Amino acid sequence: MNTTATTDSHATEHGLSTAGYVRIALILAAITGLEVSTYYVDFGRLFLPALLIMMAIKFVMVVSYFMHLKFDNKVFSWLFYTGLVLAVGVYCAALATFKFFG
Amino acid sequence: MWLFLGTECLLFGGLISTYMLYRGRVGTGPRPSQVFDIPFTSVSSFVLLMSSLTMVLAVSAAHKRDDRSTNLWLVITALLGTTFVGGQVYEFTAFYNEGMGFSTSLFSSSFFVLTGFHGVHVTVGIIMLLALRGMLKNNKVPGSRAETVEMIGLYWHFVDIVWIIIFTLIYLIPA
Numbered sequence: 001m002n003t004t005a006t007t008d009s010h011a012t013e014h015g016l017s018t019a020g021y022v023r024i025a026l027i028l029a030a031i032t033g034l035e036v037s038t039y040y041v042d043f044g045r046l047f048l049p050a051l052l053i054m055m056a057i058k059f060v061m062v063v064s065y066f067m068h069l070k071f072d073n074k075v076f077s078w079l080f081y082t083g084l085v086l087a088v089g090v091y092c093a094a095l096a097t098f099k100f101f102g
Numbered sequence: 103m104w105l106f107l108g109t110e111c112l113l114f115g116g117l118i119s120t121y122m123l124y125r126g127r128v129g130t131g132p133r134p135s136q137v138f139d140i141p142f143t144s145v146s147s148f149v150l151l152m153s154s155l156t157m158v159l160a161v162s163a164a165h166k167r168d169d170r171s172t173n174l175w176l177v178i179t180a181l182l183g184t185t186f187v188g189g190q191v192y193e194f195t196a197f198y199n200e201g202m203g204f205s206t207s208l209f210s211s212s213f214f215v216l217t218g219f220h221g222v223h224v225t226v227g228i229i230m231l232l233a234l235r236g237m238l239k240n241n242k243v244p245g246s247r248a249e250t251v252e253m254i255g256l257y258w259h260f261v262d263i264v265w266i267i268i269f270t271l272i273y274l275i276p277a
Binding site: 015018021022024025028029032035036038039048051052054055058059062063065066067068076079080082083084086087088090091094095098 | 104108109110111112114118119122140147148151155159161162252255256259260262266269271274
């Protein structure tokens with residue numbers, strides 16, 4: 001009994017329980033299914049924003065729950081998201097450069 | 103590890119930017135919509151996504167000091183990763199047979215460099231998983247076992263999130 005209680009609290013210390021991880025995976029699978037459906041169903045003007053929002057949700061869910069960033073020290077979040085923001089900046093700068101000077 | 107992953111974001115940011123700039127430049131080669139097999143790539147994406155679940159279960163088992171489950175989940179993760187890489191090799195072969203080689207167009211070059219780099223990252227991840235499994239089995243992991251499994255888990259999840267972006271931007275959004 002004590003062992004079970006210890007392992008359970010240890011699991012939640014480092015993130016979710018097994019059932020919690022499976023739930024997150026099912027949500028991710030469902031979002032992937034929705035993403036693929038946009039290839040077959042005409043979403044009209046919602047197509048691009050819907051895809052980008054679903055991509056962002058999946059990204060944040062994996063980083064927060066599977067990579068435990070939500071439960072870790074905030075310094076790690078800063079390190080990771082700084083790299084990410086810089087990467088998006090590189091993309092925008094490259095696109096702008098080619099648009100104006102290409 | 104987080105600092106390393108931050109720099110990896112920059113690497114893939116550059117590769118994705120290059121692809122986005124060149125994806126319309128197909129020259130005489132096939133267009134993306136003519137070669138991409140969305141149902142096949144969707145299954146591959148699903149496999150890689152599920153490998154993130156098995157990896158996090160390996161990390162969770164390592165924290166609980168359950169060596170048997172840790173080993174099992176690590177091997178399943180490596181198998182799912184191998185399935186993904188196998189799918190990528192099949193996809194590349196199919197593209198080549200349809201007339202899309204590495205130097206056919208700017209689109210094909212940037213596509214192969216981006217997805218090829220990702221494939222190499224997955225392959226390195228598989229090697230790390232199998233090496234870790236061997237080290238765990240022979241009690242050769244220096245320091246905390248759970249921490250080592252978690253470090254490799256972080257790398258594996260990173261490879262997965264990069265694919266989440268590639269799948270949407272490269273495969274699902276038409277050029």
